[in-house]
Structure formats: C-alpha cells, structure tokens
Amino acid sequence: MDLINIKHVNKVYKNGVTAIYDLSLKIKKGDFVFVIGGSGSGKSTLIKMLYREERPTSGEIILGGLNVAKLRNSKVYKLRRKLGIVFQDYRLLPKLTVYENVAFALEAIGARKEEIKKKTIKAIDLVGLKSKLRTYPTELSGGEQQRVAIARAIVNNPKLLICDEPTGNLDPDMSREIVSVLDTINKEVGTTIIMATHDREIVNEMKKHVIALKDGRLVKDFEKGTYDNEVI
Amino acid sequence: MKLFRMFGRYVRDAFKSVSRNLSLSIASISCISITLIVVGIALVLSFNVDNFAKIIKRDVTIVVFLNQETTEDEFNHTIKAKIEKLQNVEKPIVLKSKEESKKEMMAESDVFKATMETWPEEDNPLRDSYLIKVKDIEQIKDTVQKIKTIDKVEVVDYGEGMVEQLIEAFKLVEKITIIIVAILIVVTVFLIINTIKLTIFSRKREISIMRLVGASNISIKIPFIIEGMLIGALGSIIPIVVVIYGYSALYEKFGGQLFSALIKLISPEPFIYIVASAVLVIGILVGMLGSGRAVRKYLKV
Ligand SMILES: Nc1ncnc2c1ncn2[C@@H]1O[C@H](COP(=O)(O)OP(=O)(O)OP(=O)(O)O)[C@@H](O)[C@H]1O
Ligand SMILES: [Mg+2]
Numbered sequence: 341m342d343l344i345n346i347k348h349v350n351k352v353y354k355n356g357v358t359a360i361y362d363l364s365l366k367i368k369k370g371d372f373v374f375v376i377g378g379s380g381s382g383k384s385t386l387i388k389m390l391y392r393e394e395r396p397t398s399g400e401i402i403l404g405g406l407n408v409a410k411l412r413n414s415k416v417y418k419l420r421r422k423l424g425i426v427f428q429d430y431r432l433l434p435k436l437t438v439y440e441n442v443a444f445a446l447e448a449i450g451a452r453k454e455e456i457k458k459k460t461i462k463a464i465d466l467v468g469l470k471s472k473l474r475t476y477p478t479e480l481s482g483g484e485q486q487r488v489a490i491a492r493a494i495v496n497n498p499k500l501l502i503c504d505e506p507t508g509n510l511d512p513d514m515s516r517e518i519v520s521v522l523d524t525i526n527k528e529v530g531t532t533i534i535m536a537t538h539d540r541e542i543v544n545e546m547k548k549h550v551i552a553l554k555d556g557r558l559v560k561d562f563e564k565g566t567y568d569n570e571v572i
Numbered sequence: 573m574k575l576f577r578m579f580g581r582y583v584r585d586a587f588k589s590v591s592r593n594l595s596l597s598i599a600s601i602s603c604i605s606i607t608l609i610v611v612g613i614a615l616v617l618s619f620n621v622d623n624f625a626k627i628i629k630r631d632v633t634i635v636v637f638l639n640q641e642t643t644e645d646e647f648n649h650t651i652k653a654k655i656e657k658l659q660n661v662e663k664p665i666v667l668k669s670k671e672e673s674k675k676e677m678m679a680e681s682d683v684f685k686a687t688m689e690t691w692p693e694e695d696n697p698l699r700d701s702y703l704i705k706v707k708d709i710e711q712i713k714d715t716v717q718k719i720k721t722i723d724k725v726e727v728v729d730y731g732e733g734m735v736e737q738l739i740e741a742f743k744l745v746e747k748i749t750i751i752i753v754a755i756l757i758v759v760t761v762f763l764i765i766n767t768i769k770l771t772i773f774s775r776k777r778e779i780s781i782m783r784l785v786g787a788s789n790i791s792i793k794i795p796f797i798i799e800g801m802l803i804g805a806l807g808s809i810i811p812i813v814v815v816i817y818g819y820s821a822l823y824e825k826f827g828g829q830l831f832s833a834l835i836k837l838i839s840p841e842p843f844i845y846i847v848a849s850a851v852l853v854i855g856i857l858v859g860m861l862g863s864g865r866a867v868r869k870y871l872k873v
Contacts, residue, residue, distance in 0.1 A: 391784075413789075413872060420786035431781060448787035450578045492785070 343369045343500060343532050344390070349399030349409075351385055351556075359385040361556045363399070367534065367549075369499070372526045374543050375536040376567055377553035383536035386553070387504045390534070391425055392416050404499055421449060423500040424493025424531075428508035430485045432477040432492075438464065439473040442492045449496065463495040464488075466529075467521050483514030487521060494525055501525065503535040507542070515539060519546065540567035578791065586798040590806075593771050597803060600767035604807030604855060607760040611753055612815040612851045618749035619847070623838050625742040632712070632730065634704040636719055639726040644669075646724065647700045654722050655702060660715045666703040670696045699726065710739060757858060764862025768800055772867055779870045789871045796867045797860050804859025805852065812848040819844050 344367040351360035359382045367373055375383050388394040389401060392408050401408040404422050411419055432441050442463055446456040464470055467487040477485050486506055493501055503522070507515035519535075519542050526533050537543065543550060544566045552560035590597045636655070638647060647669065656663050674696055678685040691697070704719075706712050713736070716728050772779070782792050820840045828837050 416783070417786045417788040420784060425784055431777070431784075433778060433781065444781065445785035447581075448782040448785050448791070450791060496786070 341369050342366045343371075343404060345400075345402040347400040347402075349389065349396040349401060351382070351389065351394065352397045359556050360389075360396075363556075363558050365551060365558060365561060367532065369532055370526070370530050371532050372523070372546070372548045373532075373534045374546070374548055374550045375534060375553065376538070376543060376550060379538075380555075381553040382556040383553060384504055385556075387502055387534070387536055390500075390502055391423060392419055417449075421496065422498055423502055424490075424496070424498040426486070426489050426493050426501065426503040426506045428505040430477070430482075430489045432485060432488055434477055437474050437476055438469060438480070438488050438491075441477065441488055442495050445492045445495050451496075459495050459497075460491075463491040466494070466525065467491045481514070482510050483517050486510065486514075486518050490518070490521060490525070494529070494531060497529070498531065500532045500534065503533070505536055505538065507537065507539055512541065515542060543567040578794075582795045582798050585795045586802050589771060589775075589795070589799050590802055593774070596767065596770055597806075600763065600803055601807045603763050603767075604760055604804060604859075605810045607756050607763070608808050608811035608851050608855055609814050611756050611760075611854060612811045612847060614749050614753045614756070615847050615850060616815065616819055618746060618753070619843070620838055621742060621745045621749070624835055625738075625746075627836060628738055628742075629709045630705075632706070632709060634702075634706065634712070634716060634719070634728060634730040636702040636704060636725055637699040637727040637729075638701065638724050639699070642700055642724050651722060651724060652702070655704065655719060658715060658718055660706045660708055660711050662705040662707055665705075668701045668703060670698040670700050673698045673701065757854065760858045761862045761865075764800055764803065764859050765866045767803065768796060768863040768866040771799070772796060772870060776870060779867075783871065792871060793864065793867050796863045800859035800861075800863025800866075801856045802859070803863075804855035804857070807859075808852045808855030811851050811855075815847050815851060816844045819847075 344365075346363055346365050349360055349363045350358065352358045363386070375386060377383050385394060389396055390403065390408065392411055396409045399409070403419065406419050406422070408419060433444065436444060439460060443456050443460045446459060451459075461470070461473075464473065467490050469484060469487055469491065472480065472484065477488065480488065486509075490501075490503075490506070501522070506522075507518050510518065522533055522535065523546070525531050547564045547566070549564070550560065550562050550566065551558065638651065642651070648667065652665065652667065655661060655665060674688055674691075677698075678688050706715055712730060716730055719725060720728050779792055823837055823840050826837065828839065829835055830837060
C-alpha cells in the first residue's frame, strides 16, 4: 500500500524560483528511500512539502490519508503526529537533558506520564543512548546529538520518518552509525524512512530505493539504486 | 479530558516563565500597574460624574403654575390627566394647591404669616401648581413646550439654560473619560503584546519544535495566554490597593462631598470593590488578549 502519493506537484517560491517541476511519485509503507540530487535540486523543498512547512503551488500530496496540500494551518498538528522529522542541525533544546528532549515531544501532545516514561526510554534505547539519559546535548558528540533527535522523532511511533541530510554535519564513521540506526528502525519497527542526502558512499552501500532530482525534476526512481554521477 | 490534564502543567509553566524572565516580567508588570492606576482613577472619576449627573437629573423639577380661573376640578382631574398623558412625564405628578402653598409659606416665616393671615379664605392670590419629574431629561424642553400649550397653564419653570448646560457638561466629561480609558487599554494591550513577544522570542525554538512534533496551536497558545493573564493579574495588585485605600481616604477627607453639599461622592462600600474587580478583570483580559496576539505569529510554520 502507498503511504505517500505525490501527483503532479509544482512548487514556485514567492521570489519566482521554481523548485519542483511536475513531480509524481509513490512511496510504499515500510520503504527506505534516499532522495538525492545536487545542491538546489529541490530535495529540501520536497521534504518541506511532506511535513507541510511549504505548500505545493499546484498538485496533490496524499500522506496516510491526509491531503497535505489542503491542510489548514490549525490542523497541521494532525499530520505532524503521523511523522517524525530529523534535520541536519539536530534542533535539540540545550537546557534539557537527553531524556527531557525526547520526552518533550510526548509532553507537547499531552501524553500521560507513565506513557511518556515508557516510550521515551524505549526510543532512547533504540538509538543506543541509554547510558546518557541525564546528559545535556552540549556534552554529546554530533552523532550522539543526531541520535537523540532521531529518538525524539520516533518516540510517538510515527508511520514515517523524514530526514533532511541527517548526516550533513557528521564525519563518515558517525554518518554510517546514524544510517545504521535508521536502518534498524526501518527493519525492526517498520517505520517508512525518507532521507535526503549528498552522501554517495552511504547510498551506494545501502542499495535502497533511490529518487534522484535534478533542477527540480525527477530524473531517476530506482528500487535498488546507486548514486549515479551521470544522471546528477 | 486531555486539555484539563495539561492545565496544571500550563499554570506551572506560566509561573516558571514569569520568574525565569524576572526583570522583563517586573518591567511589564510595573508598566501595566501604572496604566491600570490611571484606568482605576478614570473609572472612579467617571462613576462619580455619572452618579452626580444622576442626582442632578433626579432633582430637576418642572414647576407648572395654573392661572386664576382654574377650578378645583380642573386642577385635580382634567389638567392633571392631560399632563400625565404626556410620554415623558413621570407618574404620578405632585399636586400643590394654592391653599397648600399658602400654609407652607406661612410656616416658613413669621412675616409671611402676618400678611397672609389677613387674606380672606376665598381670595388667595397664589396659584395652583404641579411639580413634575421627567423620565428623560434630554427631552425636557420638548415636554415643557407641550405643557405650555395646555389650556390654563400660565407659567412653566424648570431652570431653563442651566439644565441644558449641565447635561452638555456631563456628556462631555463622560465622553472624555471613556476615550481616556479606551486609549489606556489599547496602550496596555500593546505593552503586553511586546512584553510577551520578548519572552516568546526567547522560546521561539521551543515553540517551533512543539509545532514540529505535533502540538496543536491551542495547546501551544494556552501557556502564553495564562502567562499574560498572570502578568495582568500581578500588574493589577498595586492599582487595586491604590483604588481601595486612596478612595476611602479621599472620601474621609472630604466628608463624602466635593466643594459643596451638592456634589456627593459615591460611598466607598461596595463601590471600591466594584472598581477593584473591574481593574482586575481589565488587567487579566488585557493580558490574555495581548499574549494571544503575540504568539500568533509563531504558529504558522
Ligand atoms: N524559501 C525559499 N524561497 C525562495 N527560494 C527558495 C526557498 N527555499 C529554496 N529555494 C530555492 O529553491 C531551489 C531548491 O532548493 P532546495 O533547498 O529544495 O534544494 P536542496 O536540494 O535541498 O539543496 P541543498 O542540497 O543545497 O540543501 C533552490 O534554487 C533554492 O534557491
Ligand atoms: Mg537542502
């Protein structure tokens, strides 16, 4: 079954830049998808439209039964509860511990205390940071901080995990660590994962579904793809 | 309900935020206090002016004298009925026959008494009269005109000119106080908007993450609204003290009246408590409104 169905989406920014041209694609439940492409190819734009930070100028995005493009501002939270989001810059709260940062996501949606505790510990365990519960983000390495961000993104068991260059600030070893955490989540929990990246080694090693963008157009959609220099 | 469960957390967060941004909170609380003091004074003033206006209006009486040909029956029935039929006339009107007037005057002074005693019973040069109160003082002129057209009415007197001037003056004072209070409230709202904006700015990241992980807009807004209400409530403490003690002291000092016995002040109880609650309610509402507006901008991404 398709978790995401994108139909003829165009995105023109206010300044007149067209970031996405007539994009149509489907993503199945449980899939692990890399979105690749050069700088300015529209990867972030596509991802922002998925979690409704940006709206398509035309076309339709159906995500888990929600018509994302038509979603009113006051109803965006319904979409956001279905997905987790991870950014290149982690976006953790520096004054909160690892535990509190992850629990924050559940507190914000009004979960019960016992539920918060149980799910938070589980998510932190899944990313392998159980020994750092009381640590503050500034005392962690970049890779560890990103794992906290991933724990926060998956703590509410979303169907979909969206990552915009999660390894962008990390060295190759740490990047591999992060991708293997994502792979574990994909395999063990069954979470669908979409990850925008520049990292060709990782894409080539993982042999996952690859979507390649070039200047806002879909140029490649392969089930088991690699980072192809000629196309991009 | 989930919102109810989260309410305790919201209130705790509001107190935390106020104490965490203590210097900012104190600054805004003092500003709100100052405005609310002026609002309180304006309220006290406008209520008193209103009260004074009511007293004066209640005192305004139309005196109607009938001419000498009027019979007793006309005085007691026909003309009385004609006047009472007028829309604006407060029923029943007070009748004062010439005999009564005579007695009244004789009781008032010995000089009158000496002269009037010599008048024969049926030859009383005084006139029968009515004392009339009106429902709407602003239409008094019109009512007087109508009374004047009634047959056998000789003189109609109501302090013409003075009454109109008083009405105009009261209207003006009322308008000015309303405008001052309105302006002050708007100023206070903007003040709170800016204060809360500053505290919100320091929590921008937190709010954007809340949006990102799926907190609904209302649940993000509520803590800030509670914070605004808290700031408004704290800001109204000093104004309330000023109103309660200030007005009581003023009332004592002037013995309940201003300049002359004519201008009566409203007695402090329960008046000061009504004004104090009004100040508190205005403070809280204004705090709520200001913070609600301030946070709106951050709920769009
Ligand atoms: N907010 C915006 N307003 C106007 N134009 C924008 C905005 N965001 C992106 N763009 C433009 O849209 C195009 C696609 O940008 P996008 O950020 O999606 O690329 P990207 O593939 O994520 O690039 P990178 O790999 O550098 O992150 C670019 O030409 C960019 O300049
Ligand atoms: Mg990007």
